[in-house]
Amino acid sequence: MDALQGIRIASFNHFLAGPAAAQLLADMGADVVAIEPIDGAFQRNWAVAGHFVDGQSVNHLSTGRNKRSIALDVKSPEGKAIARSLVSRSDVVMENFRPGAMARLGLDPERLLADDPRLIYAAVTGFGVDGPFSQRPGQDLLLQAMSGLAAHTGRADGPPTPVGSVVIDQHAAALCAMAIAGALFRRERTGRGGRVDVSLLQAAVDLQAESITAWLNGAPQSGPRGPGAVATWFSPGGYGVHATADGFLAVSMAPPATLGRALGIPALDGVPDSDSFARREEVTALVAERLRTLPTDAAAARLDAESVWNAVVETYDELIDNPQLRHLGSFPVIDGATGAPVTLVGHPVRYDGAAPTVRLVPQLLGAQTRDVLAEIGLSDPQIEDLAARGVVGCADGSAAP
Amino acid sequence: MKLSMRVLSFCHYLQGPAATQYLADMGADVVKIEPIRGAFERHWSGGDSWVDGVSAFMLSANRNKRSLAIDLKDPRSRPVMDRLIDGADVIVENFRPGVLDRLGYGWEAVRARRPSIVYASATGLGPDGPDANRPGQDLLMQARSGLVAATGSADAGPTIVGAAVVDQHGAALLAMGVLAAFVRRLQTGEGTRVEASLFQAGIDLQAEALTKYFARGVDGDPMTRGENVGSWYHHAPYGRYRLRDCAIVLSMNDPARLAEALDSDALRALVDIDRYAERERYAAAVAQALLPRAWREVAAAFDRHGVWYERVQSYDELAEDPQARHLGVFVDYPVGETRARLVSHPLRYDGEAPAARRMPLSPGCDSRAVLEEAGVPRDEIDALIDAGVVAAPAPPPAPSHDSSQELER
Numbered sequence: 044m045d046a047l048q049g050i051r052i053a054s055f056n057h058f059l060a061g062p063a064a065a066q067l068l069a070d071m072g073a074d075v076v077a078i079e080p081i082d083g084a085f086q087r088n089w090a091v092a093g094h095f096v097d098g099q100s101v102n103h104l105s106t107g108r109n110k111r112s113i114a115l116d117v118k119s120p121e122g123k124a125i126a127r128s129l130v131s132r133s134d135v136v137m138e139n140f141r142p143g144a145m146a147r148l149g150l151d152p153e154r155l156l157a158d159d160p161r162l163i164y165a166a167v168t169g170f171g172v173d174g175p176f177s178q179r180p181g182q183d184l185l186l187q188a189m190s191g192l193a194a195h196t197g198r199a200d201g202p203p204t205p206v207g208s209v210v211i212d213q214h215a216a217a218l219c220a221m222a223i224a225g226a227l228f229r230r231e232r233t234g235r236g237g238r239v240d241v242s243l244l245q246a247a248v249d250l251q252a253e254s255i256t257a258w259l260n261g262a263p264q265s266g267p268r269g270p271g272a273v274a275t276w277f278s279p280g281g282y283g284v285h286a287t288a289d290g291f292l293a294v295s296m297a298p299p300a301t302l303g304r305a306l307g308i309p310a311l312d313g314v315p316d317s318d319s320f321a322r323r324e325e326v327t328a329l330v331a332e333r334l335r336t337l338p339t340d341a342a343a344a345r346l347d348a349e350s351v352w353n354a355v356v357e358t359y360d361e362l363i364d365n366p367q368l369r370h371l372g373s374f375p376v377i378d379g380a381t382g383a384p385v386t387l388v389g390h391p392v393r394y395d396g397a398a399p400t401v402r403l404v405p406q407l408l409g410a411q412t413r414d415v416l417a418e419i420g421l422s423d424p425q426i427e428d429l430a431a432r433g434v435v436g437c438a439d440g441s442a443a444p
Numbered sequence: 445m446k447l448s449m450r451v452l453s454f455c456h457y458l459q460g461p462a463a464t465q466y467l468a469d470m471g472a473d474v475v476k477i478e479p480i481r482g483a484f485e486r487h488w489s490g491g492d493s494w495v496d497g498v499s500a501f502m503l504s505a506n507r508n509k510r511s512l513a514i515d516l517k518d519p520r521s522r523p524v525m526d527r528l529i530d531g532a533d534v535i536v537e538n539f540r541p542g543v544l545d546r547l548g549y550g551w552e553a554v555r556a557r558r559p560s561i562v563y564a565s566a567t568g569l570g571p572d573g574p575d576a577n578r579p580g581q582d583l584l585m586q587a588r589s590g591l592v593a594a595t596g597s598a599d600a601g602p603t604i605v606g607a608a609v610v611d612q613h614g615a616a617l618l619a620m621g622v623l624a625a626f627v628r629r630l631q632t633g634e635g636t637r638v639e640a641s642l643f644q645a646g647i648d649l650q651a652e653a654l655t656k657y658f659a660r661g662v663d664g665d666p667m668t669r670g671e672n673v674g675s676w677y678h679h680a681p682y683g684r685y686r687l688r689d690c691a692i693v694l695s696m697n698d699p700a701r702l703a704e705a706l707d708s709d710a711l712r713a714l715v716d717i718d719r720y721a722e723r724e725r726y727a728a729a730v731a732q733a734l735l736p737r738a739w740r741e742v743a744a745a746f747d748r749h750g751v752w753y754e755r756v757q758s759y760d761e762l763a764e765d766p767q768a769r770h771l772g773v774f775v776d777y778p779v780g781e782t783r784a785r786l787v788s789h790p791l792r793y794d795g796e797a798p799a800a801r802r803m804p805l806s807p808g809c810d811s812r813a814v815l816e817e818a819g820v821p822r823d824e825i826d827a828l829i830d831a832g833v834v835a836a837p838a839p840p841p842a843p844s845h846d847s848s849q850e851l852e853r
Contacts, residue, residue, distance in 0.1 A: 046628040046636065059652060071624045096659045105655035172792075174770035180695070180752045184674055184682060188693040188754040191762045193684060195606035197596065203691050203756045205674040205684055206605050207594030207667075208653035210613070217616035217648070222791045224623030225470050228447060231630040237794045245790035248762070248773050249616075251607035252787040253458055253490060256504035258759040259774065259785040262493030267758045268606065274583065275606040277491030282583065284592055284602055291602050293587035295579070296488075320492040354584035356602050358593040358667065359657045362647075365588070370573035373647055374658065386658035388651040391644035392621040393571075395637050 046394065047073035050227065053126075053133040054078065054110065055150075057085040059183070059209060060167045060243065061139030062106035063216035068135075068223060069109035070390040070399040076415055077110045078117070078129060081436045083408040097383035099405065104385050107405025113416070114409035114436030121434045123149045128419045130155060130162075134230075135223055139167040142177050156238060163226045165239040167219050172240055181243045183209040190247030191267070195254065195276060199268045215246035263320075271324045272331045279319040280326025284356055290339040295352035299326045305349035306333045306342070372398055380407045407438040445793035446471035449626065451534045453509065454549065456483045458582070458608055459566050459642055460538030461505035462615030467534075467622065468508035469789035469798040475528070475814050476509045477516070480835045482807030490608075496780030498805055503784050505615075507777070507800045512815070513808025513835035516547050520833045525549065527818040529558055533629075534622055538566040541576050551637055562625045564638035566618050571639050580642040582608040589646030594653065594676060598668045614645030653677055672727040680723035681730045684756065688738050694730070695752035705749035706742075708733045775800050808835035 050073040054065040062077070062084070069075040082088065086107075090100040113129075116122040130136055130150060138145050145152060145166075152164045166172065169181015179185075187193045187205050197204030222239040230236050248255060257277050258264065269275050274283035281302045284293045294302070299319055303311025308329050314322065334342055339355055346353040357365065363374055363386075372389060379385040390399045412435050416426050429435045449472040453464040461476070461483075468474040476483070485502040493500035512528075514521050529535075535554060537544050544550050551563045565571065568580010586592050586605055596603025618640045625636035647654065656677050660666065667676045674683035674693065681694040681702065694702075699719065703711035710729050719726045734742065739755065746753045755761075762768055763785075776783045777800050789798045804810060811834050815825050828834040 046624040048628075049631070050627075063651065067620065068624075090656070094656060094660055101656040101659045102652065104659065105652045170767050171771045174767050176767035182695040182752055184693050184695045185752060185754040188684075188756045189762070189765065191757055191759045192605070192607060192609075193691075193693060193756050194758045197600060197603055197606070201600050202671065202686070203684060204596055204600065204603055205693060206591070206609070207596070207603075207675045208591065208650040209675075210591075210605070210609055210649050213649050213651060214609070214613045214616060217613060217620055218790055221466060221616055221620035221623060222793070224620055224627060225445065225447060226793065227627045228449070228623055228630065229445065231627060232448060238792075240792040240795070241790070242771065244767060245771060245773055245788075248768070248787055249790035250609050250612045252462065252612055253501060253504045254607035255759055255762070255787055256785070257489060257491040257493035257500040259763060260493050260495045260500040260503065262489075262491030262500065264491070274604040277493070284583075284587060284604055286601070291587075291592075293583050293592065293604075295581045295583050352579040352581055352584055354578075354587040356587045356592050357590055359590045359654060362588075362590045362654075363658065367569050367573045367575040367643065368647070371570045371641070371644060373644060374654075386655070388647060388654050391617055391640065391648040393637075393639040394621065394625065396639070 045072040047071045047227070050074065050135065051133045052076070052135040052137060053129045055136070055138040055140070055145065057139065059086065059102070059106060059212040060215040060219065061137060062086060063213060064167065064219035064223070065110065065137055066106050066108050067216060067220035067390070075110040076129065076411070077112045078126065079112060079114050079408060081114050081116050081433060083114065087408060096379065096385055097381045099379055099381060104379065104387065104405050108387060108401055109403050110406065111403065111411035111415060112406045112408055113412045115412070116434050117148050119434050121429065125416070125419070125435070126150060129415070131159065132419060134161070134227070135163045135165060137165045142168055142172045152238060156236065159236070161230060161234060161236045163223060163230065163236045163239065165219060165223050165241070167215055167241045167243070169242065170244045171242040183211045183243070186211045186243045186247040190244065190251065191255065192247060192251060194267045195251070197268050199266050199270045201268070210250060211243050211247045214250045215241055215243050218246055218249065272327045273323050278323065280323035281330045283327060285331045285334040287334050287337055287339040287342050291356035292334060292339050292342055293354045293356060294330065294346065297351040301349055301351060302326070302330055305345050305351050306330065306337070308333050375401055377401055377404055380404050380410070409436040410438040412437040445798055449473070449533050450531060451475070451536060452477055452528060452532045454535065454537035454539065454544060456485060456538065458485070458505055458611040459614040459618065459645070460536055461485060462612055463566065463618035463622070464509065464536050465505050465507060466615065466619040466789070471798070474509040475810070476506060476511045476804060478511055478513045478807045480513050480515050480807070480832065482513065486807060495784040496782050498779050498784070500784070503779070503786060503803065507786060507803050509804055510810035510814055511804035511807055512811045514811070515833050516549070518833045520828065520831060522548070524815060524818070524820055524828065526557065527820060528814070529554055531818055532558070532561065534562045534564065534626065536564045536618065536622065541567055541571050555635065559635055560629060560633060561635045562622055562629060562638065563635065564618060564622045564640070566614060566640045566642065568641060569643045570641040582611045582642070585610045585642045585646040588643060589650065590654070591646055591650060594650070594667060597671045599671060610642055610646040610649060613649045614640060614642050617645055617648065670724050670727065672731050673723050679719040680726040683727055685731050685734045687734055687742055688736060690739050691756040692742070692753055693756060697751050701749050702730070702751055705745045705751050706733045772797055777803055779803070779805065806837050809837055811836035
């Protein structure tokens with residue numbers, strides 16, 4: 044995939060949303076240089092579940108693909124000058140620090156945009172660049188709580204439930220990459236760059252746009268979570284995940300009478316479609332009761348026969364063996380920068396029938412420091428001098444996939 | 445932000461419409477191509493939520509578009525559609541594989557007519573493969589992608605996420621792919637076929653968790669957890685806890701800082717334990733320390749000590765949230781005699797969020813304007829309307845720019 048070939052991105056990102064956004068653009072062909080502190084960005088040195096593969100953080104593995112890495116002390120005067128050189132040759136600057144941090148590094152966005160009207164400056168913040176909460180910590184779980192996602196997930200008779208992965212970060216990343224592509228499109232047409240701002244708070248709300256729009260526009264509400272076995276506050280009867288005799292099955296939207304016919308529930312005969320929402324607890328209870336007696340495979344076959352949409356609840360272990368995902372090549376296994384094989388989640392979109400390739404595996408810290416500094420005109424002795432004084436950090440050589 | 449891009453949106457349900465809404469918000473001219481009676485989303489609404497007879501589901505993903513209601517199965521629609529395709533930059537569609545091919549508007553047919561087209565398809569489970577023809581819908585892809593299994597405590601069992609998060613994320617990825625392909629078209633003149641699936645959107649939404657999971661190299665079932673721990677892969681106290689008067693979440697936090705903030709000897713004694721291996725033990729101690737306390741006291745102490753926490757808010761509380769109000773997260777838009785509350789475009793461009801300029805409240809409300817712009821003579825348009833090939837009700841009056849933006853600003 045070469046859609047963004049020739050686009051240079053300086054990525055001052057850490058944690059997840061910013062690095063993931065830069066990875067999406069790198070997948071599409073952009074030359075992303077990750078500018079990291081001398082001891083590496085946060086996501087290299089920290090891993091959830093405390094897990095490292097052959098010394099590499101799984102967080103870095105999930106967002107480091109197709110990027111080059113330079114380790115630079117941006118707080119030193121020489122580091123600041125190098126950072127400015129990297130910015131001045133870039134089409135896009137990305138960062139996800141709290142508002143004001145880049146200005147303190149001598150990279151004030153307003154100044155950069157004034158100096159180079161073609162530049163695109165993209166920031167991901169927790170809560171927006173201004174406003175009463177702009178300096179609060181923004182992290183996925185906190186935004187799940189604030190945005191209503193936790194309160195609206197789970198059962199009415201249970202507690203508010205956080206979603207079991209960092210969905211806000213990942214959605215903010217897609218929105219950020221989308222906005223940068225939109226800004227590049229405008230620049231190609233008009234010659235004008237500009238500023239793009241993404242916040243985790245608005246990404247969290249956007250992720251629930253359908254459900255929030257329904258809630259705020261007069262939907263009948265019994266509470267933030269679904270009653271009984273009803274999946275969510277906005278679900279019609281039958282819609283949800285139900286236990287079968289040997290597993291769990293998801294059942295999507297279907298008229299009550301069709302569900303009755305498919306599963307053999309006489310009590311649902313003649314229940315009109317228009318009662319699907321009003322009588323949802325009763326319909327759901329009947330569906331759940333019947334499904335408990337059927338093996339998953341048999342239940343799925345009966346629903347398929349009546350064209351009722353359904354899916355088996357899969358765990359991550361089952362997922363990797365899922366024939367459709369194998370077909371789509373969703374989980375490329377490659378040799379990582381240290382040689383140990385790593386399983387990645389591939390780029391989710393295909394272009395001209397092909398998924399973007401892994402051109403660079405997640406790189407060691409500073410693997411391209413020498414290359415990138417040479418590109419901005421530094422000589423070998425100058426680079427050695429900077430390395431000896433700890434202004435830059437260099438690893439040995441690029442790791443190819 | 446003003447994208448000069450002409451988009452034909454052959455989309456229904458949520459992923460496709462939400463994707464073209466992102467583009468429309470950015471200024472693209474998006475024409476929603478609908479059946480004569482209107483797309484699915486006009487006739488159904490989650491939570492049975494309607495605003496003056498208009499589906500809230502439709503309202504959530506179709507602003508800033510124009511609507512053309514046309515019977516694509518009637519051969520008399522063909523010459524009109526050809527004219528529209530000749531003037532289009534982008535086609536976005538989310539039918540099952542092969543549906544638009546059978547109607548004559550598949551990728552091969554359109555590319556033959558217009559080689560520079562960016563043609564984007566969103567399918568449920570991918571364009572091909574063993575399950576390509578299965579239905580793809582948010583809940584089903586939540587189940588199939590592992591998201592349901594990864595959510596909820598061991599007691600609660602597999603838990604559905606309470607919003608259509610896979611659809612909405614799939615929409616953002618689709619819009620991203622379209623825009624990147626368009627950058628290429630501007631640089632090289634070449635079109636691109638962009639293909640996204642709801643299934644892979646569900647996977648991408650969990651990319652961090654999945655990468656960890658496949659790399660974990662540990663035995664046992666790490667998914668299983670108690671009531672408080674928020675995910676299978678974070679160290680405690682990451683999770684949701686009850687106070688005396690509400691629920692809160694705690695993010696990643698330094699245990700010493702947390703112990704000081706709560707002035708708890710029980711937590712001081714646990715500062716050095718492995719909070720992943722013994723996450724249930726640590727979470728239980730935190731839960732016990734928090735349960736008797738009230739929100740005001742806890743929030744003040746946490747702010748003083750820099751603890752990362754938030755209150756669990758409902759949608760009603762969210763609508764009143766001061767930061768959400770400051771950002772203009774919600775915007776009111778007139779519908780009939782009342783107003784609908786919409787979720788705004790989530791991004792700012794040069795400091796401004798795109799406005800809700802218009803909403804195609806009835807199917808085909810822009811049919812006449814769209815066809816006239818494409819060069820179809822008026823008498824031909826009248827003949828198509830008379831024959832029922834095109835529907836063209838009178839358009840509702842468009843609100844002024846100001847009236848759609850005044851709230852929350």
